[in-house]
Amino acid sequence: MDTQVADPLLGTLVDGRYRIRGRVARGGMATVYTAVDERLERTVALKIIHPAQVRDAAGQAFSLDRFTDEAKTIARLTHPNVVAVYDQGTHAGLPYLVMEYVRGRTLRDILAERRRLTPVEALAVMEQVLAALAAAHRAGLVHRDVKPENVLVAEAPTGGSHNLIDAVAKVADFGLARAVEASADDPNGGQLMATVAYVAPELVTDGHADPRSDVYSAGIVLFEILTGRVPYDAERPVEVAWQHVDRDVPPPSRIVAGLPPVLDELVAAATRRSPGGRPTDAGALLAAVQAARENIAASGTTQRMRPVEQETVIVSHVTPAARPSWARLPDAQPAPRSRRRAPAPAPSSPVDRIKAQYRKLMGDPRGRLALTAGAVVLALLVLTGGWWLGFGRYEVTPQLTNLTKDQAISTLAQAGLEYRFLDPQYREDVPKDVVLVQNPPPGERVVRGGTVVLTLSAGPERYLVPDVVGKSWELAVADMQAAPLKLKPVKAGEKYDDLAPKGTVLSTDPKADTEVPPGTEVKVIVSKGKAPLSVPFVEGKTVAEATDILQKMGLRVSVERVESDKPYDIVVKQTPANGAGAEPNDEVKLQVSNNQNVKAMPEVRNARCGDAEGLLASMGLQVEVRGVLGDKNWFKVVNQNPASNTAVQAGQQVVIECQLG
Incomplete structure (x- = not known):
């Protein structure tokens, strides 16, 4: 069972005002918590910068003044599609922002569930994102980190978690990347504080960013929500970053067939590698997106798209009058009429003309020879063409299933064939990058230089078990059941914890970041809060002493005799251990020594001298009594040797000192 310590900030009161209630997410620069503003009695989001982003005194100091100035600038940015910033400060040396708490999901969560959006949904979301960015650009702010994780989608006012057309999208983290980057103040050129999948080329080459950099990132987001993937991928982030510099973003319709051409044009305009070729800011791109949305809505009744596999779009006939004014063709002009028309001779029948030509050829020997030669050449051409069309232009598709990806590519290259990969499929019994399916199948004919379509395993x-330690049970369940994980959270028990509030997750089994198949049962231990009792340490005491202490606390005691080298009746082990939380009437198990040969010296001080001598003698000990003159019952024991609980054996001499009293 994995045991993890809960987040120490949970329950903390920040700046005497914000009580942290739960952890929402942890990113590369900061951790986001839900908190209650106890002054205004409202729920807010508290974003605390990671210690790793705040350099110690030995390095370049974190510029708190720069961070404060950025926070003030962001706080002045008021827009319905921007996550509002209410306050800023520092806690334990870490800068924090207090922001509007948006009840909903990130655009990344929605893409994880649905993979991609419809064109109308994608444009509806992008309109709101670009409206937020346009407001920032007018205020002189550049976001620098536009990505689905920074777009929060609140529930639609009309209800329904899947209604994205009416949902409210809000953009978060304006200026945060810039504030942290500027605070680092690296003399060697600074840091690239951006996500490489969405980074603009100019940020990679010279670190410069302006509103056109946000336009590029927004174009990549539009590409992703239309296709379900980002345009570039590689093993190392730096390789992804340089692909933005060296390659053009492909049209979305190349990934998802049937998308309207206007979407390809939008993505191409927003993601041109040269900043000068893009819209000047988010407002300009917003106008293009709105026009595209109207275009798609207007043509929705005349356009019919086949399924994605067909890679074909059929558009019904559009008359010139239906075209917009800027796209209409010139009106056709009637052909000029001649002033005089000569009477045309009556045309002969085509059949008659062919017969006449045939008679002319057959009447001439050279004509007959030419006709025969032509017939032979035609027959040869037909035979050759038939062989080419039926056999010569084809290759036999090689066996590719069960080969690795590299082996399949090498085999196709030797056969002079091209290849194309479909989305891979999960298989428990086939290793990754092994060919599962090929089309055409092995042994069938394929045109030379043609394409063989492969599906890899x-x-x-x-999937990785999410880190839910410190979250509430309800949030932990939601994280584990989110697509595509679909894990089975099980509340395996509850434990007292002095640090974790009641109902928060203490540990999981399997632990966080463990790879598991979907549907795996994850056992969760939940905090019961601080225990009402703390079990004391009773090992080394006699069973009578230990029982008396525990029962006075309201705990039940069970005793098990065990073989031990400890004296008889001495407690050698207790369960629960010292300091463990407990409730009244909980059971404490004591393992007690059963060693009859070695006993514990009892406590006889303050006992009557005669009674003490009798007790020790009954244990088989040799008792030496000192200080007694007369009746021993007139005297009390004031000292003993050995001390109480010391191990003694039968026949051993012990001493008690007595005084009159």
Whole structure:
């Protein structure tokens, strides 16, 4: 069972005002918590910068003044599609922002569930994102980190978690990347504080960013929500970053067939590698997106798209009058009429003309020879063409299933064939990057230089157990059941914890970041809060002493005799251990020594001298009594040797000192 310590900030009161209630998310620069503003009695989001982003005194100091100035600038940015900033400060040396708490999900969560959006949904979301960015650009702010994780989608006013057309989208983290980057103040050129999948080329080459950089990132986001993937991928982030510099973003319709051409044009305009070729700011791109949305809405009744596999779009006939004014063709002009028309001779029948030509050829020997030669050449051409069309232009498709990706590519290259990969499929019994399916199948004919379509194995389907320690049970369940994880959270028990509030997750089994198949049962231990009792340490005491202490606390005691080298009746082990939380009437198990040969010296001080001598003698000990003159019952024991609980054996001499009293 994995045991993890809960987030120490949970329950903390920040700046005497914000009580942290739960952890929402942890990113590269900061951790986001839900908190209650106890002064205004409202729920807010508290974003605390990570210690790793705040350099110690030995390095370049974190510029708190710069961070404060950025926070003030962001706080002045008021827009319905911008996550509002209410306050800023520092806690334990870490800068924090207090922001509007948006009840909903990130655009990344929605894409994880649905993979991609419809064109109308994608444009509806992008309109709100660009409206927020346009407001920032007018205020002189550049976001620098536009990505689905920074777009929060609140529930639609009309209800329904899947109604994205009416949902409210809000953009978060304006200027945060710039504030942290500027605070680092690296003399060697600064840091690239951006996400490489969405970074603009100019940020990679010279670190410069302006509103056109946000336009580029917004174009990449539009590409992703239309296709379900980002345009570039590589093993190392730096390789992804340089692909933005060296390559043009492909049209979305190349990934998802049937998308309207206007979407390809939008993505191409927003993601041109040269900043000068893009819209000047988010407002300009917003106008283009709105026009595209109207275009798609207007043409929705005349356009019919086949399924994605067909890669074909059929558009019904559009008359010139239906075209917009700027796209209409010139009106056709009637052909000029001649002033005089000569009477045309009556045309002969085509059949008659062919017969006449045939008679002319057959009447001439050279004509007959030419006709025969032509017939032979035609027959040869037909035979050759038939062979080419039926056999010569084809290759036999090689066996590719069960080969690795590299082996399949090498085999196709030797056969002079091209290849194309479909999305991989998860298979428990086939390793990753092994060919599962090929089309055409092995042994069938394929045109020379043609394309063989391959489906690779993605290997066993595995997902990482999310880190839910410190979250409430309800949030932990939601995280584990979110697509595509679909794990089975089980409340395996509750434990007292002095640090974790009641109902928060203490640990999981399997632990966080463990790879598991979908549907795996994850056992969760939940905090019961601080325990009402703390079990004391009773090991080394006699069973009578230990029982008396525990029962006075309201705990039940059970005793088990065990073999031990400790004296008889001495407690050698207790369960629960010292300091463990407990409730009244909980059971404490004591393992007690059963060693009859070695006993514990009892406590006889303050006992009557005669009674003490009798007790020790009954244990088989040799008792030496000192200080007694007369009746021993007139005297009390004031000292003993050995001390109480010391191990003694039968026949051993012990001493008690007595005084009159």
